[in-house]
Amino acid sequence: MHCSQRIMMILLFLCSFLSACTSIVTTENNLGLLWRQASGEYRAVCLQTYKQALEAVRQYDPASASKPPAIVADLDETVLDNGRFHAYSRISGRPFSQERWDEWVRESVDPTRAYRVGAVPGAVDFINAVLGMEKGITMVYVSNRNDYQLEDSQKALRLIGVRNVEQAVFLLKSPGMKTKQSRYREVASRYEIIAMLGDSLGDFMGEIDPATGESEEVTGDNPERYQARWGNQWFMIPNPVYGSWTQPFAGENAAKDFFLTQCAEKCLNH
Ligand SMILES: [Mg+2]
Secondary structure, eight states: OOHHHHHHHHHHHHHHHHHHHHHHHHHHHHHHHHHHHHOHHHHHHHHHHHHHHHHHHHHOOGGGOSSOEEEEEOOBTTTEEOHHHHHHHHHHTOOOOHHHHHHHHHHTTOTTOSSOOEEOTTHHHHHHHHHTTOSOOEEEEEEEEEGGGHHHHHHHHHHHTOSOGGGSEEEEEOTTOOSSHHHHHHHHHHSEEEEEEESSGGGSEEEEOTTTOOEEEOOTTOGGGGTTTBTTTEEEOOOSSSSGGGGGGSGGGGSHHHHHHHHHHHHHTO
16 A cells, blocks of 8 residues: 555544544533433433432331431432423524523423423332331422422422422522532431432532531542442432533533543543
8 A cells, every 4th residue: 555545544544533523522412311311221220229229218217316307309300300301402402591491390390291391210109108108207309490490399299290299398599509518408407318319419418527517519529438328328310411520511611622632531531
């Protein structure tokens, strides 16, 4: 093979490689959505997580408690499945906005609509089983839905089949709130938290610093620090579509070349 042919082959290889990388990057989030919405693996992981959580709750002995027991759960993508909202966003090409999200929260609880809010696999059976155990456990939903969305959030839970919604505690987001940590500390002061469930690291309450009374945020830098809690008190539902894990790639970092470099660096360093 002549030198010029060799160079041409190398260029062709590089072009096809770069084109493959570009398509991976541009479809990455769609692949995440497809995996969550259409794969049996996603459903199996959710069922596995909820089964393990139920086993942990079964082990709990209320006689040993000094405070009433509670389970803290996030709502979106932990109990409530909003996949149809995200799928429609992709199809219509309309990006996420607070206005569109509010519209979805309002309208997705209409039982006559074709596209309604759904249930994360295993969630409804888990909650109803916990309530049926007669251990006096309170479900506390700590969500970054806005506090004006309380009624629709309760409707959504009823729609997917959760029982005793009126007896649950809802701590939604008020103006000015950034993380969930202050709400978690409020729950911890009133209840013994026997399990936490979420789809994002921000759904879990880290160690409370006795000097400041502040709880550590669980982030991408420190999940290993809490190894003893995962699978025992903390239960994670996978969410490859959105969440705090995407923040390093958001905003101005979303530019394709930067994203590609970040992906490559992350992969190399893990
Ligand atoms: Mg969530």
